[in-house]
Amino acid sequence: MPELQVKSYRVHRFDCMECANKFEKNVKRLDGVLDAKVNFGASKIMVTGNTTIEALEKAGAFENLKVRDEAEQIIEHEPFWKQKENFKIYISAVLLVISWLLSNQYGEQHIIPVLGFLAAIIIGGCSLFIEGFKNLIRLDFDMDTLMTIAILGAAAIGKWEEGATVVILFAISEALESYSADKARQSIQSLMKIAPKQTLIRRNGQELLVPVEEVQVGDTMIVKPGQKLAMDGVVTKGTSTLNQAAITGESVPVTKGIDDEVFAGTLNQEGLLEVKVTKRVEDTTLSKIIHLVEESQAEKAPSQTFVDRFAKVYTPAIIIFAVLLSVSPPLFMGASWGDWIYWGLALLVVGCPCALVISTPAAIVTAIGNAARNGVIIKGGIHLEEAGSLKVIAFDKTGTLTRGVPEVTDIVAFKGNEQEVIALTAALEKGSQHPLASAIVRKAENEGLEFNDILIEDFQSITGKGVKARVNGTMYYAGSPNLFEEIRTEGIEKAIHTKIVSLQKQGKTVMAVGTDTAILALIAVADKLRDSAGNVIEKLHRSGIEQTVMLTGDNKSTAETIGKEAGVSDIQAELLPEDKLACIQSYRGKQKVAMVGDGVNDAPALVEATVGIAMGGAGTDTALETADIVLMSDDLTKLPYTIKLSRKALAIIKQNVTFSLAIKALSVLLIFPGWLTLWIAVLADVGATIIVTLNSLRLSKVKE
Template sequence: MKVYRVHGLDCVECANKFERNVKRLAEVQDAKVNFGASKIVVYGSTTIEALEKAGAFENLKIQDEKEGTMESQPIWKQKKSLKVYLSAVILMASWILSMQWGGQSPLPIIGYAAAILIGGYALFMEGLKNLLHLDFDMDTLMTIAILGAAAIGKWEEGATVVILFAISEALESYSVDAARQSIHSLMEIAPKETLIRRGTLELMVPVEEIKIGDIMVVKPGQKLAMDGRVVKGASVINQAAITGESIPVTKAVNDPVYAGTLNEEGLLEVKVTKRAEDTTLARIIHLVEEAQTAKAPTQTFVDRFAKVYTPVIIVSSLLLAGIPPLVMGASWGDWLYRGLALLVVGCPCSLVISTPVAIVTAIGNAARNGVIIKGGIPLENAGALKVIAFDKTGTLTKGVPEVTDIVALRRNEQSVMTLAAAIEKGSQHPLASAICRKAEKDGLNVNDIVVEAFQSVIGKGVRARVNQENFYIGSPLLFEETLPDGIDMVIGKQIQSLQKQGKTVIVFGTESEILSLIAVADELREASSAVIRKLHQAGIGQTVMLTGDNKKAAESVGKAAGVSIVQAELLPEDKLALIKDLCERYQEAAMVGDGVNDAPALAEATVGIAMGASGTDTALETADIALMSDDLTKLPYIINLSHQAMAVIRQNVSLSLAIKAVSIVLIFPGWLTLWMAVFADVGATVIVTLNSLRLSRVQD
């Protein structure tokens, strides 16, 4: 498999034709064009020369994906544009001659013919070749229309159509390039070279030559070229390019940093942890480009409609040109002219491009705001959501729980916390981290304790052996099952009292008794309640909090956040079952989580939204939508962007069909000229493209 960038790919039909041509090349098993990213994936072996030959109909230029950006000339400076300028001058001169001499001189007709040939030569060559293959694309339809106009003596209109078609192609190219600019701008964020220290030498090294383990020296005001970890210095880093966070983040030794972010203050030395092609920024660009190949349901419908619509227009043009003269004795010239006008105005370009350009623009806007939307399907589904489920820890709460109470029942507090922390060192659970942090803060020596036979009890806690004695630490449910007589009533009341305060209670003990209760509290994020309120205002009917925490603590957090429903004491499989149920009941349901513990639920939801994806590869791979930071305020932005994107797509489709309908009606009384037909068709294409570009201004 090999990926190439394609320059000059301005219309969906051209992309489809290029893909078909490449598939016909020898030794190419398959090929897939990504119109939004302007790339082609080739399966098999080929050369750039062969690919450019396959794209010669549109003068496409091909480049290896790994090479630097190809410098492209503005369209008004390209060779094909010079021919159009000359053609336009000849057209104007011929028009002036015809006004002065009328029909007394053949010079105007010669001038019109010259303008047609000079300006439309490349169009005719491609159009005639397509006609032989019965491939009725825009070039074919325009060729038939222009030659038909000349055949019935409408030389000036044929020449005008050539000029207008060239101008419209230039405008379409400009509009599509503008839509892609949001993606291209991401590629320019990170420097192409940076200062690397190797031994005692400091030298500028291109990013492709930087190795994992190299020390990158980043001065104040410079952007980071690579992902890494700070090994010396401290500074404030602006991560807006990656996470969309408007407030810079303080970074010190051992903190991760990302390519494309800006060092605002101090001098940093950063140990490189990823190759250039594996940086978080590179993966964002790759995911965004790949996302554009996933068609939204609306786009799939439009594509199917266009495949039926085009043949119907061609047959209708033939019938319009032939039936009135044959049946009613009408003028062949008049009705042939009207048939040609229908052929031109019926081209589905604006209809086909109405959806992909909107999706490309919306996905690019989201990427600039630290949100990765993996294609048109999640973009469209996000606007149809009726219910959103949230994981509690690390999503609605800060995910950094702290120990608030220690109730030592059988041994002293120091002994209990030392043992508990030694055991919890083997766990990755946030509550375990809280106990370890508390022990470290109190200066307890946990490293001398030898922990054996450590085992996780899924969804309930852990067990381990210390000095030949078995210990358990986890939820009250774990001890209800472990102790012969369950939890004592007095201790049960103590647990309930702590839970009513919104705290999570961790029980520590042996197979026969409870040694201590450890209460932990996780603070609600400042933005949580405001985000939930905005989601309800945006049309989300139900918000659900899912957690493995006890019911009383969960209800306390849920009430503070303002969620509609709280589901507590859930195992991972329970969360998955609940998401399945929500999808069945509401058709469209989202799950918001950290992308690691919640991976099954994220995958099952109609739209899986992972938070804090800049720090985890799992989140980027699992979710349909990834928030690069832990910023919940991005959720209302996503819903708003989806609503606006779907509104723009509906406007584009409606506008395209309306313009064509009006134009077709005007053909029958003979009011629509050929040049007006061209203007209507390609004018509609430019209008829907420019309308799509409004999505680049949707604010976070």
């Protein structure tokens, strides 16, 4: 028995959601296929089971879909006017014009123009009718079925000219829909073209130009000025500036030297670099971005789920209404059969739910693609919509609102000298991952102190408070002043407490070092506010965010100094990780709240928030996996852009759905005075579809 496969394929010529859904149903019916799921936004299908590309293309023959392996190069799209399958449209259009001229001379019902109109209908609508009849037999009332009934019905009651016009307008509308859908996908396709397909490497002393698929981890990649990097890696030789806009959205080039991490798709601007490859091509940061964005487009937003459910009820309702409209007035009021059948057919055409079904996915695909191009990964339509309706944004302080690189500013020794204090504290803290501990270790290293020679025993981290360890038989503590309030029965001496308060009022974080009987020293550490923080908070408040909150484990005095400088509306200090989680839960109980952090710390709060936003995701797998939205650069200014884009997307989705339903309602009202014609019905349906798609494409123009 062959092994069960789950494989993705790229599909060329997806032009509408109806076609995508029909293709998915057809694939599910194939022998050997257990399940199939179409991703319209990424123009992909994931198939569970065993099948072939030939079988898949046969399932998509109704739209002449072309299928290829996911790893293959992108097929360049021909303009629709050059595609061979559209030649029949040109022939039909010529026949329509000639027949219309002949009808003016001989009369519309004369055999010569009628034959011309009939030929235009058959040539232009042949594939449409085949699919329409197949679906009619299966009682699958989709767009093709409705159009087939309407066109053949028009011919049956002698409306040859309008039947032919509908065929041609419908064919043109499909071509325009295909063009619009391709435009919406261009952001992702442009990402896929960023990285080179081959690169120069040094292997066994030889320089070789090889395809990226053959590059191995550990190979040395040689990147000349003006070239793009093909793989992720670490610089082993050379210094240069790299344009990382494709990955992080940063407009300013970044200087890279030995031991710095670099990413595939970035542009080397100046120097010659040698880079040790650290990831295979399918594992690079760029590959992960593309995968995440494509998968995010498959996730349905709440509004899209609503529209899909509505369309399932709406389409059968339109068919029933059209039948009743066609037969009720003639049967019960003695009205003309011809007129009411004609208006029933027109209702079938105008009732096609194309514009409604495409209204949400077109906006989501465009918005997510634009965000990815600007270094923001939004992992699904649901998170895009949620971000657009946020009222509260909570920030972790260290590394988010502040630079995350704290420095030791003051050492106040009560016993011993400063160097002894720093050496002891660095020895205690070197096992800690806290940014403040890193600042003390850096200080000791810069002073050239031999702190690694100090023997540490029984090391233990005290969550949210500090650390303790035994040195030469004595238990030492390093941590927040609150820790010493707990371990010392008499508390902290008044003079020391006064000094602590004085340092905290300067916006510094104070750590105490000592034993359970005495405080040996105070070490003050400052982490400066990001230059952009104040401006970002102001922009968020202007954009409609009602409350910005800073969450920190730091003391109240330091937190208030930093918080006031940043301009946040609320400050929550001296929080343990579980306190931050409880804080997010309390806000979420009232309104939608986002948590902004680094994606590594505060993971519970990121997960609990309505939207978890991680900063500095480039090269950080945890951030890419944990958060709902990832700002690839360590740049807070991307946050107002993300909120702006999300709100714009939410507005456009509402506009699209409202317009789609309004145009249908208006068309139905035109029936009663007898103004609705078949060609007006087609133009209403086609026009609405094109307008909502073009409206969605406006999201590609949203900038920071």
